Amino acid sequence: MAPERTNYPGGWVWNFHTRHGTSLEPISGVLSRANRLTHRDTINELHQIAAVTAVADDAGRHPQTHLLMYDFTFEITYDAGADEYVDLFMDRDSLRSEAIYSCLDPSELWTLESVTGDPADLAAVDDLLLDESVERESISGRECNSTRTTSLLTEEQRRRVTYTYVSEVDYCEAxxxxxxxxxxxxxxxxxxxxxxxxxxxxxVQDDSKIGLLYDTLSAKLGEGLSFSFKHLIEVTNWESGLLSRADIRAEQREILKVSVDRGYFETPREVTLDELAEELELPRSTVSYRLRRATAELAKRFANQQL
Structure with a gap:
């Protein structure tokens, strides 16, 4: 059954629903159940979330009424050796991680993370991605006292997607x-x-306590971490690349990323289709077809966003 957007007193996050039978359920319910589902079921649930987000993105671009929200953006910079996971990104320039977190109370946390990079760099990060003993949430240097489970949802040559559920949180400065x-x-x-x-x-819906949050985050930072405020602005819609509509197939996305990384779209081109095909170990015709389809989908998406 198709996803739908509803007005719910809990706010913007609670506007995302999937329908199971005759009852509506918030996104938090879908994510918390994902911890108990099979691998295939988990993927299906998260694909539903991505589809629902696409509906919400459309509603944000063409809203019936504007819901005022606040975007609080900041950065945390790490010294070498301060965090084992960040050290990998410092040592390997091709690595990039994008993650979405959902947290409705201080006792549990859900994360959907996408890590991209060169195959050799991704292979180096694989062990830490799935090692449930590796602390990736805390900013204080103190380990979280909680239960943490991680599942690998997608494994491609240049991309990994993981789902992490942190529950029974007694102490965690994330x-x-x-x-x-x-x-x-x-x-x-x-x-x-x-x-x-x-x-x-x-x-957030209410910015009245952002000052307290700012002070607390700054005070909680562990040794070797520094805090930098970027902005606090009003927004009426907010899109995420990680949960955007899935118009580009995985095989097309991989070829598109390699093409960008290798300079195929530069002027003059730094790599030919033949060289891309050789690197990807695919026929030239296959690379050409997938690249055309990927760029066509991106062009359609861009055009739709301008309407």
Whole structure:
């Protein structure tokens, strides 16, 4: 059954629903169940979330009524050796991580993370991605006292997608869990990780406690971490590349990324189709076809966003 957008008192985050039978369920319910589902079921659930987000994006671009939100963006910079996971991104320039966090109270946290990069760099990060003993949430240097499970949802040559569920939180100084102590009504978080910098975007309905959140985050930072405020702005819609509509197939996305990385779209071109085909170990005709389809979908998406 098709997803639908409804007005719900809990706020913007709660506007995302999927229909199961005759009852509506918030996104938090879908994510919390994903921890107990099979691998295939989990993928299906998260694909539903992406589809629902696409509906919400359309509603944001053509709204019936504007819901005013606030985008609080800041960056945390890490010194070498301060965080094992960040160190990998500092040592390998091709690595990039995008993650969406959902946290409605300080006791549990859900994360959908996409890591992209060169195959050799991704292979180096694989062990840490799936190692549930590796602390990736805390900003204080103190380990979280919680239960943490991670599942690999997508494994491609240049991309990994993982789902992490942190539950039974007794103590954890993670950005989303700290924010949940100050902000009611649900909060959505987007995190981008490149090099020594982790960029956070926090979407809230009420900015009255952002000052307290700012002070707390700054005070909680562990040794070797520094905090940089970027902006606090009003927004009426907020799109995420990680949960955007899935118009580009995985095989097309991979070829598109390699083409960009190797300079195919530069002037003059730094690589030919033949060279791309050789690197990807695919027929030239296949590379050409997938690249045309990917660029066509991107062009359609861009045109639709301008309407």
């Amino acid at each position: 950005v989303p869990l700290i924010a949940a102590k100050y902000i009611d009504g649900g909060v959505l978080f987007e995190q981008t990780r490149t090099g020594d910098t982790v960029r956070w975007r926090v979407l």
